Amino acid sequence: MLTTQQPVLRRFWYPVIPLENLLNGPQSFTLLEQPLVLWLDQNGKPAALADRCCHRSAQLSKGTIKNGCVRCPYHGWEFDGNGSCTTVPQLDPNTAIPKTYRVTAFQCVERYGYVWVCLDDHPLQPIPDIPQFADPNFRFIHEFYEPWKVGGLRAIENSFDSAHGHFVHASSWGDQSNPQPPPIDEVTETDFGFVMQHWLEVLNPDLQKKNLGIAAEKTIRTNERTWYMPFARTLRIQYPNGLEHLIFTAYTPIDDQHSQVIQFCLRNDTEAEAKAADIIAFDRQVTLEDRVILEGTDYDAPLSLSEEQHMASDRPGILMRRRLAKLLRDHGEVEQRRSDLSQKRLVAPIEKPVRNLEQTAFS
Secondary structure, X not given: OOHHHOHHHHHOOEEEEEHHXXXXXXEEEEEOOEEEEEEEOOOOOEEEEEOOOOOOOOOHHHOEEEOOEEEOOOOOOEEOOOOEEEEOOOOOOOOXXXXXXXXXXXXXXXXXXXXXXXXXXXXXXXXXXXXXXXXXXXXXXEEEEEEEOOOHHXXXXXXXXXXXXXXXXXXXXXXXXXXXXXXXXXXXXXXXXXXXXXXXXXXXXXXXXXXXXXXXXEEEEEEEEEEXXXXXXXXXXXXXXXXXXXXXXXXXXXXXXXXXXXXXXXXXXXXXXXXXXXXXXXXXXXXXXXXXXXXXXXXXXXXXXXXXXXXXXXXXXXXXXXXHHHHHHHOOOOOOOHHHHHHHHXXXXXXXXXXXXXXXXXX
């Protein structure tokens, strides 16, 4: 499935950038191949517009902020968070600015310390609700923010694959002497995706012994994994000593081949009990192990189950593919694949030659 070729995927909220990144001026981000400019308005709220001035197409993200508006670096036109042009320095002050002087605006809010954007006026689902974020017993730890060369479906399937860990994560917590994962306890479908319950016995290396306060060589993880369509999840890990470690990860689609990976965690312990730097270091090791494998996969993951082979532990991924296939059907879409896009390019109409500039400039 090519994410950029499925219009319905524009109807979801995606985290795109840490809010603090906007403190020093406008920033650019590409979401589903849509270039955006992001900034903070006069009230400190995030705003998002298409990153092209409607005058001569300069990138607004290369401009500055004035009175809560983004100022184009080319001619100084200024735009508010609704995309309306508020200032044109070249116009007489008594001249009304034409209403056509505007740039496309997108829905944009802050949640969990990140800026979230929806490219459609009618989102299909709300931003994921994470109760632990408002729970005073939990602390928030930002872990990492970086692009990976991987398609969203490949990445999110991996987050629910209980069989890969003993091999991919053999250098962190995997135990190759015990490669068969226990059966999945339960998968409960929801409007936004599903919730999966299972457990896993894992190795407990020295850094994790410090992070968890568990001295044993192995420990049990009781996991609750929640899938938020299309490419986000939470992993709530409960340990035998009562510690909870909740990880949020989003694979925000930049284009068909690249995802911006955003991850933070919430824990019911303190800095005195486990240093945030050590927690980040271990989770970082685990995610980098995933990255090595995922960036070698084919980004065009099929929704059809007939193109790849499967095993019992693939149950969550199979359900994801079925739910996404239904999402497309429900919105009158068919799955777009790399071969379909190539075929469209082959049959594209041939453009007629353009006359020289002297002939066309004032015709």
